[in-house]
Amino acid sequence: MNQAARSDQAPASGETLLELDGIGISFGGLRAVDDLSFRVRRGEIVGLIGPNGAGKTTVFNMITGVYKPTNGHIRWHGEDLTGRPPHSVAKAGIRRTFQTIRLFADMSVLENVIAGEHLQIRQKWWQGLLNTPAQRREEQTLIDRAMEVLRQLNLADVAHENATSLPYGAQRRVEMARTLVAKPELIILDEPAAGLNEFESAGLNDTIRAIRDAGVTVILVEHDMSVVMNVTDSIVVINFGKKIAEGKPEEIRRNPLVIEAYLGQDDDDEDPLMQAVRQEQVTP
Numbered sequence: 001m002n003q004a005a006r007s008d009q010a011p012a013s014g015e016t017l018l019e020l021d022g023i024g025i026s027f028g029g030l031r032a033v034d035d036l037s038f039r040v041r042r043g044e045i046v047g048l049i050g051p052n053g054a055g056k057t058t059v060f061n062m063i064t065g066v067y068k069p070t071n072g073h074i075r076w077h078g079e080d081l082t083g084r085p086p087h088s089v090a091k092a093g094i095r096r097t098f099q100t101i102r103l104f105a106d107m108s109v110l111e112n113v114i115a116g117e118h119l120q121i122r123q124k125w126w127q128g129l130l131n132t133p134a135q136r137r138e139e140q141t142l143i144d145r146a147m148e149v150l151r152q153l154n155l156a157d158v159a160h161e162n163a164t165s166l167p168y169g170a171q172r173r174v175e176m177a178r179t180l181v182a183k184p185e186l187i188i189l190d191e192p193a194a195g196l197n198e199f200e201s202a203g204l205n206d207t208i209r210a211i212r213d214a215g216v217t218v219i220l221v222e223h224d225m226s227v228v229m230n231v232t233d234s235i236v237v238i239n240f241g242k243k244i245a246e247g248k249p250e251e252i253r254r255n256p257l258v259i260e261a262y263l264g265q266d267d268d269d270e271d272p273l274m275q276a277v278r279q280e281q282v283t284p
């Protein structure tokens with residue numbers, strides 16, 4: 001194994017952060033993911049797409065340590081991450097968001113964001129244990145960091161409002177802010193457009209770019225065509241657990257294998273990517 005451990009110095013932009021090298025896993029007789037390889041470079045927004053049942057969530061779960069691949073390796077900064085438990089993966093700098101929003105209902109936006117970070121550290125400062133100067137300094141550092149993230153995600157104005165009273169799109173940004181406050185190097189977004197209306201989903205592009213501009217690399221697991229195509233630098237497409245295409249959004253949109261994979265789905269499937277691919281086909 002090489003020695004590319006994390007360094008305090010800013011590494012060259014574009015270096016490989018995450019590498020999936022021939023990973024695979026089976027459930028019973030089903031090969032859910034098979035011999036999948038791709039890389040994620042620092043500063044990129046990478047889309048992971050595929051029809052329903054293609055294996056996206058399974059890949060996600062292998063990267064985040066929920067499932068252990070039976071084949072292949074996952075490398076992070078060149079170090080083998082394969083089979084590490086979720087908390088260890090998170091500690092290494094890889095964080096995820098959840099498809100369903102999980103905010104504390106009785107807390108403000110700021111408190112929610114700080115609570116997210118606070119899960120990693122010791123004291124429940126918000127419960128009034130602010131006795132020593134060290135604790136007060138710790139609190140102020142957390143507030144400063146949380147406000148920085150809230151500004152990045154355009155949430156500073158609502159910092160003191162009740163988190164769950166915000167519109168759904170803003171709640172989703174609070175979820176992301178909560179993840180970002182821990183300064184991950186890579187964030188994996190699990191279908192962030194799910195449940196958003198058209199307007200909110202358009203705003204999501206700006207949010208994802210803001211995350212990248214804040215220095216965080218992004219993997220986007222997503223169905224929404226408009227989000228994936230407009231915001232990603234590159235896209236990996238999987239079907240039946242195998243990679244069928246990889247490239248820039250314009251290339252992916254025209255790739256016959258991708259079109260075929262999406263057209264092969266049931267007619268009543270509501271997947272927006274499939275709909276968009278269909279429209280693309282009938283309107284040259």
Ligand SMILES: Nc1ncnc2c1ncn2[C@@H]1O[C@H](COP(=O)(O)OP(=O)(O)O)[C@@H](O)[C@H]1O
Pocket residue numbers: 027028030032050051052053054055056057058059
């Ligand atoms: N824990 C599991 N046990 C058995 N089969 C699973 C499990 N997780 C996923 N699968 C199967 O693996 C395949 C890929 O699923 P999944 O990764 O959820 O696809 P996607 O997220 O792309 O829709 C599907 O056929 C699914 O039924």
Ligand SMILES: [Mg+2]
Pocket residue numbers: 056057058
């Ligand atoms: Mg899924």
